[in-house]
Amino acid sequence: MTTRRKFIKKTxxxxxxxxxAGSAMAMPASSYNRIIGxxxxxxxxxxxxxxxxxxxxxxxxxxxxxxxxxxxxxxxEHQRTNALERFxxxxxxxxxxxxxxxxxxxxxxxxxxxxxxxxxxxxxxxIMALKAGKHVYVEKPCSHDMNENELLVAAAKKYxxxxxxxxxxxxxxxxxxxxxxxxxxxxxxxxxxxxxxxNGRGEVxxxxxAPVPQGLDWELFQGPAPRRDYTSETWNYNWHWYxxxxxxxxxxxxxxxxxxxxRWALQVDYPRHxxxxxxxxxxxxxxxxxxxxxxATFDFADDKVIQWDGKSRNGYNTYxxxxxxxxxxxxxxxxxxxxxxxxxxxxxxGKIVKEGSGGGNEAGTALGGGGDMSTTxxxxxxxxxxxxxxxxxxxxxxxxxxxxxxxxxMAYRSGKNFDVNEKNGQVSDRHAKKYWKRTYEKGWEPTL
Numbered sequence: 001m002t003t004r005r006k007f008i009k010k011t012x013x014x015x016x017x018x019x020x021a022g023s024a025m026a027m028p029a030s031s032y033n034r035i036i037g038x039x040x041x042x043x044x045x046x047x048x049x050x051x052x053x054x055x056x057x058x059x060x061x062x063x064x065x066x067x068x069x070x071x072x073x074x075x076x077e078h079q080r081t082n083a084l085e086r087f088x089x090x091x092x093x094x095x096x097x098x099x100x101x102x103x104x105x106x107x108x109x110x111x112x113x114x115x116x117x118x119x120x121x122x123x124x125x126x127i128m129a130l131k132a133g134k135h136v137y138v139e140k141p142c143s144h145d146m147n148e149n150e151l152l153v154a155a156a157k158k159y160x161x162x163x164x165x166x167x168x169x170x171x172x173x174x175x176x177x178x179x180x181x182x183x184x185x186x187x188x189x190x191x192x193x194x195x196x197x198x199n200g201r202g203e204v205x206x207x208x209x210a211p212v213p214q215g216l217d218w219e220l221f222q223g224p225a226p227r228r229d230y231t232s233e234t235w236n237y238n239w240h241w242y243x244x245x246x247x248x249x250x251x252x253x254x255x256x257x258x259x260x261x262x263r264w265a266l267q268v269d270y271p272r273h274x275x276x277x278x279x280x281x282x283x284x285x286x287x288x289x290x291x292x293x294x295x296a297t298f299d300f301a302d303d304k305v306i307q308w309d310g311k312s313r314n315g316y317n318t319y320x321x322x323x324x325x326x327x328x329x330x331x332x333x334x335x336x337x338x339x340x341x342x343x344x345x346x347x348x349x350g351k352i353v354k355e356g357s358g359g360g361n362e363a364g365t366a367l368g369g370g371g372d373m374s375t376t377x378x379x380x381x382x383x384x385x386x387x388x389x390x391x392x393x394x395x396x397x398x399x400x401x402x403x404x405x406x407x408x409x410m411a412y413r414s415g416k417n418f419d420v421n422e423k424n425g426q427v428s429d430r431h432a433k434k435y436w437k438r439t440y441e442k443g444w445e446p447t448l
Contacts (some may be wrong), residue, residue, distance in 0.1 A: 042382060043109050045071035047101045047125060048116030049083040051237070052139055055168075055374035056114055061090035065382055067112075069095040071104045076235065077215030099217050101125055105132045112385070114378075115139060116166075118239055119253075120246045120438075123148035124224045124446040130159045131448075137381050139166040141252040142398055146406045146425070147437035148446065149399045155448055156395050164381040164391050165398035167260045169340060171377035174358035175261065178336055178343040181354075182265050186345060187331030193262025193306040194328040197254045200315030204238050206287040207231035224444040233287070241288045244413070244438070249290040250312045251405045254325065260393075260401035261327040261338065262306045269400050270425040271298035271306070274418060276411035282313040296408040301422060308408065340373065400425070410435040 044060060044067045046053055053072075060069050072083045072095050080097045087095065098104050101121070105113065105128050113129040115122060115138040123143040126136045136156075142165045143149040156163040169175050182190055210232035212218045218230050225245040233242075240247040247253065263269075278291035292312040299305055309318065319337075320326055326339035334353070337344045340362045345354040362371030383389035403425050410432045411417055418429035427433055440446075 040066055040386065042067045042111045042385060043070045044068065044112045044114060045073060045104045045107075045110045046083075046114045046116060047071075047073040047104060048118070048121070048139070049074035049076075049079040050116070050118075052116040052166075053083055054086070055166075055371070056116075056378055057087060057090055058375045059378035059382070061087075062379075065379060067382060068093075070107070070110055071096050071098050073098045073101055073104050075099050075217040075220045076213075100220060102128065105129050105134065108133075110134060112137070112382075118221075118246055119248045120144050120225050121223050123152045124444065126152055126163065127155045127446045127448070130155045130161050130163070133159070133161070135162040135381075135385050137164050137166065137378060138395075140256040140398075140402075141248050141405060142395060142402055143406070144248060144252075145436060145438050146403065146410075146427075149402055149406065151446055151448065153396050153399050158448055162381065162385045162391065163395035164377070164384070165393045165395060165402070166374070166377065167257055167393050167398055167401070168362070168371075168373040168377040169257055169261055170264070170392040171380050172340065172358050172362075172373045173376075174341075174343055174356045175338055177356055178338050178345065179261075179265055181345070182329060182331070182336060183267065186334065186354075187329065187336055188333030190266050190329050190331045191304050192330040193266050194309065194319070194330070195255065195258030195262045195306065196309045196319050196327075197250065197258060197325045198311045198315050198317060199254075199313070199324060201292070201313045203283040203286045204241055204288050205233045206285075207234065207242055222441065224440050224446070226439055226441050238287070241290055243289050247290070248405060249294075249409060249412075250292070250310045251294060251296070251308065251408045255294075255308050255310050255408070256402060256405055258325060258327045259306065259308055259404045260398070262329065263401050263404070265327070265329045265336070266300070266304050266306065268300045268304055268306070270403060270422045271300050271407070271420050272422050273299040274404075274407035274411050274420060275299075276408050276417065278408075278412040288313075291412055294408065294412065296404075296411070298404055298407070306404065308404070340371075407432075 060067055072080055074080050113134045113136050115125050117125055119141055122138050126138045129136050143152055209229050212230045216235050221235055240253055276296045278294035280291055281293045294310045296308040323339055329336040334347045342357045344352055347353050362373040380389055380392050384391045413435050414431040416431040418432045
């Protein structure tokens with residue numbers, strides 16, 4: 001990588017630079033931009049072109065980012081071609097299309113992997129990329145279980161690369177503002193965080209053995225997961241709910257975001273105890289194989305607590321009319337409500353004393369990705385690689401928030417509440433410990 005950049009720099013300052021001096025006006029802007037600042041350019045690959053890749057279009061296309069989109073990678077052919085068509089509206093060149101993430105990672109010219117694959121690929125794919133010398137932006141959840149959580153943090157440290165998780169509200173201006181006020185004592189001592197998510201997801205089909213859809217590389221979709229025959233509806237979004245080989249249920253799919261904000265506000269790390277009540281409440285006979293309703297409680301030192309109320313298929317607004325998700329922080333002298341677009345601070349009597357708005361366009365509970373927070377979060381990642389900024393969600397901190405998701409799923413799957421070592425996050429309960437690590441297809445287990 002150093003040799004390549006030195007070569008590009010010498011070329012830009014040497015003969016190419018001389019040519020530019022006499023003919024820059026005659027060159028296409030795209031050619032000019034590929035020479036100027038080339039030594040600072042980041043070659044980026046995106047793996048996973050489902051509903052989240054739109055979150056990266058603006059940050060990659062903007063001139064100031066000085067990045068080159070080298071690859072669009074996905075196991076489904078039409079997702080590659082669809083993503084290419086969308087990016088063509090914002091960039092004036094064609095990235096390579098690839099279905100195999102391993103080939104992308106093997107390309108020494110790639111500096112950055114944006115990993116937006118399904119959950120079961122997040123940590124294994126990111127660790128592969130780190131071992132190959134890439135910086136990684138990994139979508140939430142950054143890991144499938146606690147074992148992967150630890151491996152990913154260790155890999156980032158071992159290979160000395162920048163790794164940011166896609167908990168993009170960390171880069172929201174209004175959220176940063178109100179969290180600072182909380183830390184400065186605006187609501188007294190914060191003692192409780194309530195994270196909630198409410199959605200009206202519908203019935204999902206019962207899985208049935210079916211032909212592999214045209215254009216899908218089912219072998220690569222499964223990747224680290226144990227092999228099985230293809231079942232209908234699996235490769236697309238419903239893999240979230242079809243068992244534990246691929247998804248992390250709603251806690252991992254969405255709870256990650258609000259739980260992270262609650263932990264940030266309360267300035268806590270690992271809890272002392274995790275307790276959960278979770279059930280499948282809606283459409284009892286459909287293909288949904290996990291809980292769709294969960295209430296989880298995490299007890300911390302100093303009498304602090306974080307609660308998660310996740311309702312996947314009952315969209316009743318329990319806490320805020322018209323707000324399907326958000327975080328409420330209770331303090332001794334007041335309370336704060338914050339979501340992706342605004343915050344409200346009230347005193348102990350419930351009177352609003354301060355409001356703030358991000359004025360943003362980040363999606364709440366609607367499917368799809370993209371928005372100003374995501375763009376800012378990715379730009380923060382790019383700038384940190386260049387040494388011009390500091391990560392908003394470094395992986396060692398993001399993984400601690402991620403642990404609450406894993407504890408919740410472990411408690412649900414084991415049917416046991418359990419204590420946690422608040423110093424290192426370890427669990428000794430033998431029932432819960434069974435779910436510390438998942439099963440891998442032989443030869444696919446991530447290693448450092």
